[in-house]
Amino acid sequence: MRAFLKMKRLIEFFILFVLAPLCARCVNLSLNGDVLGLIVFKAAVQDPKLKLASWNEDDDSPCNWTGVQCSPRSKRVIELNLNGFSLSGRLGRGLFQLEFLQRLSLSNNNLTGNISPNFARVDNLQVIDLSGNNFSGVVSDDFFRQCRSLRVVSLANNKFSGKIPDSLSLCGSLISVNFSSNQFSGSLPSGIWSFSGLRSLDLSDNALLGEIPKVIENLYNLRTLNLSKNQFSGHIPDGIGSCLLLRSIDLSENSFSGNLPQTMQKLVLCSNLILGRNLFDGDVPEWVGEMKSLETLDFSRNNFTGRIPTTIENLQYLKVLNLSSNGFTDSFPESVMKCQSLLALDLSHNLIMGNLPEIGSLRKLQILSLSGNYFVGSLPKTIGDLKALSILDLSGNQLNETIPVAIGGAVSLIELKLDGNFLRGEIPFSIAHCSSLTTLFISHNNITGPIPAALAKLSYLQNVDLSFNNLNGTLPKQLSNLPNLLVFNISHNNFKGELPGGGFFNTISPSSVTGNPSLCGSVVNKSCPSVLPKPIVLNPNSTSDSISSSLPPSNNHKRNRNILSISALVAIGAAAFIIIGVISITILNLRVQSPTSSSSAAALALSVGDDFSNSSSPDANSGKLVVLSGELDFSTGAHALLNKDCELGRGGFGAVYHTILRDGHSVAIKKLTVSSLVKSQEDFEREVRKFGIVRHQNLVALEGYYWTPSLQLLIYEFVSGGSLYRLLHEASDDNVLSWNERFDIILGTAKGLAHLHQSNTIHYNIKSSNILIDRNGQPKVGDYGLARLLPMLDRYVLSSKIQSALGYMAPEFTCRTVKITEKCDVYGFGILILEVVTGKRPVEYMEDDVAVLSDMVREAVEEGRAEECVDRNLRGSFPMEEAVPVLKLGLICTSHVPSNRPDMREMVKILEMIKCPSELQEELG
Structure with missing residues (x-):
């Protein structure tokens, strides 16, 4: 193998440095420089899917090769796009011979090793995209020495480490920089904040540190700013208000602190404002309602306090509102009910108290999490109007009424979490209408009565926790037919009789059934008494479907009216x-x-x-x-x-x-x-x-x-x-x-x-x-x-x-x-x-x-x-x-x-x- 690799390198060297100059002198075919450069590149990589099969060293021109684009006039290679070709190996020297190359995309392959500073020798490069590979090591400071033409650079999703080269400050023509998902550390080159033409800056998921300087105001063309998952700190400067074209700001998972600058209210085009997992404190300012284009507002896991601002109601395009894990107080903000475009609402783990509002007006809502607060009373009666709701988490509150039958109207529910409350009454049989349910947590309540047999109709159920309640009766045998069960915890209740046999219940953990003295079977080490079968008695007055007959009347005869706005x-x-x-x-x-x-x-x-x-x-x-x-x-x-x-x-x-x-x-x-x-x-x-x-x-x-x-x-x-x-x-x-x-x-x-x-x-x-x-x-x-x-x-x-x-x-x-x-x-x-x-x-x-x-x-x-x-x-x-x-x-x-x-x-x-x-x-x- 070593001999083969040595011979391969000798052949590459011969072609590139001996044969190419010789051909150029003898035949004067300038296009061969591109052909030879690409052939040398091909020789250095593995091509398991034969994507480069059309690359033939006998061709006079590479302009018809897969992934290659030439200038119509000069017939020289100006673009090489090998995105997603499943190539592996290292980058050879061949690419450096493409002296007219303007765009290079090698993204989403499996290329490894360092990247050579010789890229700086290609004067015409405008786009470099090496994202989604396995490149590693430090990026040499010489990499950006000659970048006067560079407009777009992406090194995202690799394993680069060390500092971002200071020479990046020389690239004043950049409009897009993406170094996300690497291992870069240290502070940023100061020149980044003077790129007035910059439209996208993504440095997320690294180990970068420092503060955002006031001169961010120079980035007045900036559309996207993503510094998430780093170690940045300090305050957000007032200068950010000068970046009027910002549409997405993600500063989450850093150590930013202080109050939000008032100048941010000028960012009326901003649709995503994500500041979660920082150290911001104080009140959320009322002017947040001036950012009327907001679709995502995430202030979760900070130290905000006080009331949720009433101006939230002005955010008519808001789809995601996440204010979880803060210190918000007072009652549920009625202003949120006017944001009728909401898809996800998370106010969990705050200090909000009082009754839950009727939320039927939020017809598009898919996720509602209010857990870890101090809500009392009952679940909203309009919960059944939320036909798109897939996750409902009201756990860890002080709700003390019954679970409404209307819960069955939320037909798209996937997760229902009501654990850790004071709920009473029985599990409503209407829950059978939530046919997509996978998670049902009602533990640590005061629920009584039996488990409804209708629960066995929920074939997607995976995790069920009904522990620490006052449930009684026997377990429906049909539960053994649930094909996807992973957890079924009924511990510390008053169930009696034998556990269902077969399926999941053959391997159920003993801890999942403990605390039910009247249960019997091998799992609880208690034999069941023999019981003679009861005679069958037919009730001539019974209906064929007791469940459906007791459900509320359907709403299939609504009046079909056009309601004017x-x-x-x-x-x-x-x-x-x-x-x-x-x-x-x-x-x-x-x-x-x-x-x-x-x-x-x-x-x-x-x-x-x-x-x-x-x-x-x-x-x-x-x-x-x-x-x-x-x-x-x-x-x-x-x-x-x-x-x-x-x-x-x-x-x-x-x-x-x-x-x-x-x-x-x-x-x-x-x-x-x-x-x-x-x-x-x-x-x-x-x-x-x-x-x-x-x-x-x-x-x-x-x-x-x-x-x-x-x-x-x-x-x-x-x-x-x-x-x-x-x-x-x-x-x-x-x-x-x-x-x-x-x-x-x-x-x-x-x-x-x-x-x-x-x-x-x-x-x-x-x-x-x-x-x-x-x-x-x-x-x-x-x-x-x-x-x-x-x-x-x-x-x-x-x-x-x-x-x-x-x-x-x-x-x-x-x-x-x-x-x-x-x-x-x-x-x-x-x-x-x-x-x-x-x-x-x-x-x-x-x-x-x-x-x-x-x-x-x-x-x-x-x-x-x-x-x-x-x-x-x-x-x-x-x-x-x-x-x-x-x-x-x-x-x-x-x-x-x-x-x-x-x-x-x-x-x-x-x-x-x-x-x-x-x-x-x-x-x-």
């Missing part, structure tokens, strides 16, 4: 307000259509070409024209004002016309139709001038206005691209907006609204028909501030006039006691986001139902189907890592509680951070 009810209520408002406005407009007003309009239409000027005139017929922007020439062209052919559309405040002035300048003129509601001329001009000076590239500019007592005109810049509504819902299949166009529209709209709010102007009327698109595809927000022209912000008028597009209206419009603020705009913007991403209208009316977009998206996101919400016209042509966070942001904006909605400046910042550079997409693609 809260948002749908709001929409219907708003529709009623609209009808009332439209009737009111119509009556008011009819009242102002006097001969005087008609003549004024007619005079304007006839004389507008001569009377419009840049001077102010109080004359009622010619009116007062004020130009706010530049030198507009109104000497011609305005004759088209009342021409139906030039009408662009009609909205809540009036019709809009397109007019071209003599100098070729296009303007849009809005003719207001709420004359009787408009304020006095003085108030009108003051308000118009306020939002007339608000200028921003994403706002439609107001260029002037015209006033008479019976006619008011607003003169805007003309935006040629039409409305967002038309582009989303009326465009042909050839003109569908791309994802980048949609994202730019969302971001631009957010910037426009943020500027409005900074200028103390509330829009009140956010909807897609009020977002105009210019020739460059940039959005411009129109119709802002018009509500300020009304003498008072009457909610019925607002509902009918400016909230005419149902679905955008914030819930507070229907409540007179809630103040109308800029958060109304945020709500409408959230609906707009959902409309742009999905391509669907905010409200769809069907034959016998109302479909509310926000409800549909929220349900899909909660069920993990967010990608299904994206407009079908975009399938396959959008980045999921942008679309899903944008959808979630839209849902956060549509919170029914105004204070829970972010402000528009925060929205702009988050949207800018979400946008992923195209080159990074290609890199990760």
Whole structure:
């Protein structure tokens, strides 16, 4: 064997260092360098599944070999992907000859030994993935000496030890680092915290130590941070709040301590926050409810105290809540009952007391653990409504009522643990309906009566502990038919008679039956008295199925009704307000259509070409024209004002016309139709001038206005691209907006609204028909501030006039006691986001139902189907890592509680951070 290995090495050396240069000089075939390098690599490994069978040293090029990819132009090897090829052995020198190699993946094999620092000689390497092997030893500091091109490195799931090389700090282009599940120790290279492009950092399951520095704020592109299962310590720095794109944080199983920094509430995109098994203390802050994207919240095994914060109810996407093994006090937090997406709830081993709540509203719950607390009373009667519940652990409390028959409704139960309480009564026969049950612990209670024979129907039972109760009677013989029993402990009860024979009971431990004086059989060393068989007596009044006849009536005849969501009810209520408002406005407009007003309009239409000027005139017929922007020439062209052919559309405040002035300048003129509601001329001009000076590239500019007592005109810049509504819902299949166009529209709209709010102007009327698109595809927000022209912000008028597009209206419009603020705009913007991403209208009316977009998206996101919400016209042509966070942001904006909605400046910042550079997409693609 040694001679063979020696000969093999000589052959490798000959090929690589003698034959290759010789061939290059004689034949000048540069591609042979790649061929020879790969052949030498193949010679150094074992290939039991012959995955490398296509690698033939006689080929002129390796570009058709399995796992090899070449550049279309140079025909040189740029990628080697041997993931999961079952290769073993060591890495030879051959790979270092692939001088144009960009991506190397040898993951999930059985490769061993050290990794050579010669990898640093391959200048073009962008991706190195050696995860899932058996590499060991120290990683040389030279390994990262020449890493200027390196973007992704993974050494995960190996046996590397020692320090992480300081030379890693030289790799400033890294976007993903994964050194998890090794034996690395010591502190981290300080340069890691300056990688501004880093998106994923996973150092979990090592022996690393140190603190997270304040400069973590430099990692503003970071999406995933996993430092779990190490020896890190200290406080979490405030700088973590600057990492606005963080979606997953796992710091569990370390020695972090202190309070949580308040800046963490800015991490509104974070879906996983796992801090279990640390030394954090104090109260869990109320602001945790601001992290509205949370799906997993794990603060288990810390030193938190006080009450569980009520703001938990704001976490509508929360699926896992684990606060176990802390010092929480008071009663069960009712706020948790509003987290209806919960799949797992663990509050075990705290100091919580009082009665258990009715938990039937948590219909999706699969795991409920409240053990080790001080709960009293009975199990919830609604326990049977939890059809998905698989684990129920209420052990170690002070429950003192009976086990409800309703427990049989929890048909998916796998584990039921009620031990260590004061439960009384009998084991309900309905437990037979829990057909998947494997674990049944009811020990150390005051349970009486016999073991129901129905228990023998639970064929998956493995572990049963009924010890230390007052159970009596004989054991059902059918128990011997249970095929999977491992433990059946009935010790310290009052059972009598003979143990069942056969199966598990032939080898049952004596300790499992001790403490039952009246039991007999070989296991307890007590012979059973002979008993003559009783005569059979048939009861003519008995039923064929005593168990089923005594069960509660089934619920198979439920009424099949469609129950409208809260948002749908709001929409219907708003529709009623609209009808009332439209009737009111119509009556008011009819009242102002006097001969005087008609003549004024007619005079304007006839004389507008001569009377419009840049001077102010109080004359009622010619009116007062004020130009706010530049030198507009109104000497011609305005004759088209009342021409139906030039009408662009009609909205809540009036019709809009397109007019071209003599100098070729296009303007849009809005003719207001709420004359009787408009304020006095003085108030009108003051308000118009306020939002007339608000200028921003994403706002439609107001260029002037015209006033008479019976006619008011607003003169805007003309935006040629039409409305967002038309582009989303009326465009042909050839003109569908791309994802980048949609994202730019969302971001631009957010910037426009943020500027409005900074200028103390509330829009009140956010909807897609009020977002105009210019020739460059940039959005411009129109119709802002018009509500300020009304003498008072009457909610019925607002509902009918400016909230005419149902679905955008914030819930507070229907409540007179809630103040109308800029958060109304945020709500409408959230609906707009959902409309742009999905391509669907905010409200769809069907034959016998109302479909509310926000409800549909929220349900899909909660069920993990967010990608299904994206407009079908975009399938396959959008980045999921942008679309899903944008959808979630839209849902956060549509919170029914105004204070829970972010402000528009925060929205702009988050949207800018979400946008992923195209080159990074290609890199990760």
